[in-house]
Amino acid sequence: MVPAAAAVAAASPAALPRSTSPRGRRPRARACSFRCAGPSARSSALVSSYVSQVQVQHKLQAYPLLSFQLALVLFHVQKSGSAGHGHPRIRQLRGRPDCSRQAEVMGSTVDDDEACELVSGSDLVIGEGDDSVSAYLFKAVKNNNGTGILLLSDIFGFQDSATRDFAYRVACNGYNVLVPDLFRGNPWKLNVPFDGDSFERWRAGQAPGRVSGDIDACTRWLVDEFKAAGVSKKLGVIGFCYGGGRLVETLARDAESCFSAGVCFYGSRMDASLGDRVAAPVLFVCGDGDPLCPVETVRELEGRARGARAAVYAGRGHGFAHRPQSVEEDGDAEDAFNAMRGWLHDHLLA
Numbered sequence: 001m002v003p004a005a006a007a008v009a010a011a012s013p014a015a016l017p018r019s020t021s022p023r024g025r026r027p028r029a030r031a032c033s034f035r036c037a038g039p040s041a042r043s044s045a046l047v048s049s050y051v052s053q054v055q056v057q058h059k060l061q062a063y064p065l066l067s068f069q070l071a072l073v074l075f076h077v078q079k080s081g082s083a084g085h086g087h088p089r090i091r092q093l094r095g096r097p098d099c100s101r102q103a104e105v106m107g108s109t110v111d112d113d114e115a116c117e118l119v120s121g122s123d124l125v126i127g128e129g130d131d132s133v134s135a136y137l138f139k140a141v142k143n144n145n146g147t148g149i150l151l152l153s154d155i156f157g158f159q160d161s162a163t164r165d166f167a168y169r170v171a172c173n174g175y176n177v178l179v180p181d182l183f184r185g186n187p188w189k190l191n192v193p194f195d196g197d198s199f200e201r202w203r204a205g206q207a208p209g210r211v212s213g214d215i216d217a218c219t220r221w222l223v224d225e226f227k228a229a230g231v232s233k234k235l236g237v238i239g240f241c242y243g244g245g246r247l248v249e250t251l252a253r254d255a256e257s258c259f260s261a262g263v264c265f266y267g268s269r270m271d272a273s274l275g276d277r278v279a280a281p282v283l284f285v286c287g288d289g290d291p292l293c294p295v296e297t298v299r300e301l302e303g304r305a306r307g308a309r310a311a312v313y314a315g316r317g318h319g320f321a322h323r324p325q326s327v328e329e330d331g332d333a334e335d336a337f338n339a340m341r342g343w344l345h346d347h348l349l350a
Helices: 005-011 056-062 161-172 196-204 208-227 242-252 272-277 295-304 327-349
Strands: 090-092 102-105 108-111 119-126 133-140 148-152 176-180 235-240 261-265 282-287 309-313
Touching: 119 161, 119 208, 133 161, 133 208, 148 161, 148 208, 148 242, 161 176, 161 235, 161 327, 176 208, 208 235, 208 242, 235 242, 235 327, 242 261, 242 272, 242 282, 261 327, 272 295, 282 295, 282 327, 295 309, 309 327
Parallel strands: 148 176, 148 235, 235 261, 261 282, 282 309
Antiparallel strands: 090 119, 102 108, 119 133, 133 176
């Protein structure tokens, strides 16, 4: 299914590159279309160190719509590396990816030194002492457009592979993507069953003031690194689920207009009344079968926030854009990514 024609038209320019890649724990094997931007846009076949443990060819057959390019990336980060931008509030922990291996994909061999030239990654600590927040920076290498993106994760945290896969893919399009640890090392675990009482106790431990303070600290870091330094005049913000709800709050208190665009994927617990205070144009992406992100809330935000657009996908539930579970969801996830890509391009680069 595709979203409303007006939202797609507003969010999808005709000729922009595609890219995708996983990072972190072993990903669910699936094939995605892939084309990276650059002076000479081209396709690269990439594979992670886990690819030998998954049935790639089987998945290529299971996902025919997206199987013409496999884009899984080897992204083992070494502890050695150079300091990050020399910024006084940063302590960089890790350096460039380990790209010392070769990989065979669909009968052809590619050198991972070439593959890993697309994006570099660094663990950061922003701030000092008890006020510090861990984060991960995905930095475009060959086609860097100088623009910073803050990506706010769902409840599974900044180290979750689905979140890092998505962040890597955004970085492949030329952006520098900062993913903070919103939960201070205590995200909700993927293998823990959702129990109402347990979840509410966990959520109560994530003090809203502390979370918003960490987001603001990361925003200030992006401003210093990209806007104040004159590298880029605009910043963007992306949020999933929990992070989508925080995105609305972040933009509503953005009195200094740090952000010029936002993309909110099925934000949970969004306060529609804040829409009147959101100045940056936001693309709201959701499914009409998602109880955690009611379409009515999205439509109200679309009406209240200046320049907002809603892309509502028929039959889709929560998490389909960055955690697709079927061929059909893969197709809509690809469409939603392209809508986001176009939205960021139009509001941050054009």
